[in-house]
Amino acid sequence: MGLVRKQAPQEPEEALPEGPSAEILLSRLDDPDPDRRRESALGLVGAPEAVPAMLARVGVEEDPRVLESMLTTLAAYDTEDVAGGLAVHLASDEAGLRTAVAAALATMPRSFPAVLPSLLAAPDHDVRVMTAMILADLQHPEAHTWLVRMICQDPHPNVVTGAIDALLPSATTDDVQLLLDARERFPDDPFLRFTVNAALPRLTGTP
Amino acid sequence: MASTAATGLSDGDFIRFAEYFYKRTGIHFAAGKRYFVDKRIDTCIRNSPYDTFAAWFAALRTSDQGPMLQELINQLTVNETYFLREDYQFDAMLSTVLPNVLAARGGVGRIVGPVKILSLPCSTGEEPYSIALRLLEEWDQIDHVDVEIHGADIDSEVLAKAAHASYGERSVQRVPKAWMNKYFAAVGAGRYQVDEGIRSAVTLHKVNICDTAAMRSFRDFDIVFCRNVLIYFDELSSRRAAENLYGAMRPGGYLFLGHSESMSRISPIFTPTRLPEGLVYQRPTGAK
Ligand SMILES: C[S@@+](CC[C@H](N)C(=O)[O-])C[C@H]1O[C@@H](n2cnc3c(N)ncnc32)[C@H](O)[C@@H]1O
Helix, strand or coil, X not given: CEEECCCCCCCCHHHCCCCCCHHHHHHHCCCCCHHHHHHHHHHCCCCHHHHHHHHHHHCCCCCHHHXXXXXXXXXXXXXXXXXXXXXXXXXXXXXXXXXXXXXXXXCCCCCHHHHHHHHHCCCCHHHHHHHHHHHHHCCCCCHHHHHHHHHXXXXXXXXXXXXXXXXXXXXXXXXXXXXXHHHHHCCCCHHHXXXXXXXXXXXXXXX | CCHHHHHCCCHHHHHHHXXXXXHHHCECCCHHHHHHHHHHHHHHHHCCCCCCHHHHHHHHHHHCCCHHHHHHHHHHCCCCCCCCCCCHHHHHHXXXXXXXXXXXXXXXXXXXXXXXXXXXXXXXXXXXXXXHHHHHHHCCCCCCCEEEEEEEEXXXXXXXXXXXXXXXXXXXXXXXXXXXXXXXEECCXXXXXXXXXXXXXXXXXXXXXXXXXXXXXXXXXXXXXECCCHXXXXXXXXXXXXXXXHHHEEEEEEEEXXXXXXXXXCCCCCEEEXXXXXXXXXXCCCCC
16 A cells, blocks of 8 residues: 555557557447547547548537547648538537537638638628637637628628627727727627627726 | 857748647747747757758658657756645645545545556656655555556656656755655755655656557546646647547546646536636546
8 A cells, every 4th residue: 555656567668559550440430439439539640541531420420529539630630621621510500519610620720711711701690600719719820800801891790799709819909990890880789889898998998 | 159040040940840849749839939949959959960950950850759859859848847836736636636536436445456646747757756745744545545656758858857856955945844854865966866665656658748649558547637738739739638638547537737727728528627726627427
């Protein structure tokens, strides 16, 4: 009893047995055990041949933890194919899937700009709200500019409010007029008004 | 002296280098970190047979995973740590987490196998040894339960120091005098070495937390401390680290992060639990 050393002598880390091949891991994405599916999805990092199969499973995987692992592996590609394959799920009826996909897209600064135009033009305004959320987290030098454009141009108050929310952490005095204009464009939207009014004192430096 | 002039790193070189290093370690250097990076690359080049960045970088990539990469990692990691750092989390471990772990595993007397604790990254070892000290001195069950403590880090040099376990004044300044007398020996030059009993109880490993294949050898940990490393990662590396830690833990196991780090922004796979001493994350029990 007390502090004990690990019993088995430590094998040198280099001598780890090779993990299963990509082919085996791919077949395990259908395993009934979610833990196995999760481990396979993670193990498939660096196996580009697995990308289409994983993309195809994003919409059907029911276990949220397995989905997270697939998205972690997929997002590492940061290619337009992957971004496009993920972006379609922003229109999903399932909130969990939508948010998980949005979080993954927010880690893909290289390829996300390629899917942005079609997302900004999406007829479903909820998709555009999600897009604003992604831009809030995306590490991209143009993210601020894109949000400004959404605030000026989007016809839906929820989208504009979402974009304002996303912009606020990086907003400066320069953005005050933008917010005032948005408030004027949607005078009847209480939530937008509230968001702008709450932000103004910090930006203008008046209490 | 001007480090940039010495390495002659162009902006393009820096970006290519940062990308390479990110792929190998998950550590992300933005352009703002150049002062830090250039100086250390400089040292690596000077210690190598190459005299330009281009030649050195080409050799690094060809030899990939070899000693050149390890030296670079050793240079570019931030290893700052000390005994009993953020020790409110050790309070939480003693007062709430360990009792919960024991209860979940059948209780004292019925628990099968040791309670396993992981410090990743452990840097020069202060963290795993602090855990050992607090358990030996303050946990009333330590004589009734087996506890295994593991420390792991990507940096081979800090691991060597952790194995040697001798520390300067600054590192041990928060350790109570009585514990110093009991568990440390003065080894000269103001340095103190942790006693053999504790040193030999802690198992050390070299691992990259973002490397899913390598992390597969870590299993069934009840408690994990992953403090002050995610701050150096970008979001994607943090997610992968989170996934790998999840795989290393028992369902219901507890994860402590550094005080400025948060899992909820990175990955929803853990359940945050508020304890009187602060936030801890749990691998859910339900979903296996
Ligand atoms: C600031 S120390 C933290 C030590 C200790 N956990 C603490 O909080 O005091 C950060 C450590 O993370 C290690 N590290 C950086 N990247 C790593 C990686 N990808 N995998 C494992 N360790 C890593 C570094 O080598 C360094 O020793």
